[in-house]
Amino acid sequence: EDQVTQSPEALRLQEGESSSLNCSYTVSGLRGLFWYRQDPGKGPEFLFTLYSAGEEKEKERLKATLTKKESFLHITAPKPEDSATYLCAVQTHGNFGNEKLTFGTGTRLTIIP
Amino acid sequence: GAVVSQHPSWVICKSGTSVKIECRSLDFQATTMFWYRQFPKQSLMLMATSNEGSKATYEQGVEKDKFLINHASLTLSTLTVTSAHPEDSSFYICSATPLADSYEQYFGPGTRLTVT
Numbered sequence: 001e002d003q004v005t006q007s008p009e010a011l012r013l014q015e016g017e018s019s020s021l022n023c024s025y026t027v028s029g030l031r032g033l034f035w036y037r038q039d040p041g042k043g044p045e046f047l048f049t050l051y052s053a054g055e056e057k058e059k060e061r062l063k064a065t066l067t068k069k070e071s072f073l074h075i076t077a078p079k080p081e082d083s084a085t086y087l088c089a090v091q092t093h094g095n096f097g098n099e100k101l102t103f104g105t106g107t108r109l110t111i112i113p
Numbered sequence: 114g115a116v117v118s119q120h121p122s123w124v125i126c127k128s129g130t131s132v133k134i135e136c137r138s139l140d141f142q143a144t145t146m147f148w149y150r151q152f153p154k155q156s157l158m159l160m161a162t163s164n165e166g167s168k169a170t171y172e173q174g175v176e177k178d179k180f181l182i183n184h185a186s187l188t189l190s191t192l193t194v195t196s197a198h199p200e201d202s203s204f205y206i207c208s209a210t211p212l213a214d215s216y217e218q219y220f221g222p223g224t225r226l227t228v229t
Contacts, residue, residue, distance in 0.1 A: 032216050043117075043206045043220040044157070051216075087156065091216070099210065100147065101218060105156045 002027045006088050006104035014112050016077045021107045023088030024070040033071050034101060035064050036087040044087055047073075078111045085109070116140055117209050119221035126197055126228055134192045134224045136207030142187035143209035147218065148180075151204040163190050187212070197228045 003026045013019055025033065032051050036044035048057045050066040057064050061082065063074040073086055085108045089101040116139040126132050136146055145164050149157040161182050163169040169182040179201075181193040190209075194201055206223040210216075 034218070036220070041204075041223070041225070043119075043208075043223045046115075046217070046219060049216060091218075099145070099216070099218075100159055100162055102159075103156045 002090060002092055002102045004088055004090055004102055004104035006086075006107050008107060009105070010108040010110070012110045012112060013075075013078055015079060018074070018076045018078070020075070021073040021086055021088075021109070022070060023073070023104055025088075025090050026069075027090050027092050027102075029092050030090060031099065032091045033066055034089045034091065035062075035071070035073055036089065038085045038087055038106070040085075047086075075109070078109075080111045080113050083109055083111045115211065115217070115219045117207065117219050117221040119205075119207055119224050121224060122222060123225040124227070126226070128198055128228055129196055131193055131195045132197055132226060134194075134205055134207075134226075136190045136192070136209070136221055138188045138209040138211075138219075141209075141211045143190075144187075144212050145210045146184060146190040147208045147210075148182060148190075148192050149206045149208070151206060151223075157206060160192075194226065197226070199228045202226055202228045 005024045007022045035047040038044045048064040053068045061076050065072050085106040087106045089103045118137045120135045148160045160175045161169045161171045163182045163184040165184045171177045184190045208218045208220045
């Protein structure tokens with residue numbers, strides 16, 4: 001069974017204090033690893049997709065990396081508007097039309113001004 | 114691009130009634146649409162996967178007769194919660210996979226259902 005574990009569950013940082021969120025996974029055949037941002041009462045907002053170990057992607061203050069067992073979401077010099085829950089999800093190989101995602105429980109990030 | 118909408122954004126209904134939630138891909142055609150539910154401070158749990166023109170595939174433990182899914186076109190899927198009860202109160206979110214890229218999944222803004 002595919003499993004996704006995110007840590008920490010919650011993280012409070014001072015504005016400008018860089019840190020990393022972790023997503024470890026156990027799957028049989030990774031097709032892609034996704035990072036989403038979710039604000040309270042809203043749907044997830046797509047951030048990144050990583051497909052193979054060693055791949056990195058960046059967007060503003062966020063950088064996502066991938067190894068064979070885990071992914072990190074690095075946040076550099078965060079601002080209060082970066083406060084949100086960050087969700088990691090894995091997509092595994094399956095029949096076309098059934099590329100479902102398995103989500104982790106998320107990391108609630110709070111940036112204190 | 115890749116915008117998914119849901120309607121309504123919130124709904125309150127009485128126990129025993131049925132509620133329909135719509136999910137639309139606004140600027141792309143979707144091969145597949147997914148329905149999730151999310152309880153407070155929990156992650157998204159996949160309920161079912163639907164492909165246009167065929168029956169939905171439900172995850173284990175999800176009652177297919179209670180959560181009816183219709184995928185009428187490449188841009189519209191509906192979820193009907195039949196005979197709703199208070200325990201069905203939740204945040205329901207849909208997502209859609211574009212025809213052009215089966216790797217990506219774009220999410221709607223969610224529908225808050227409260228059953229009284």
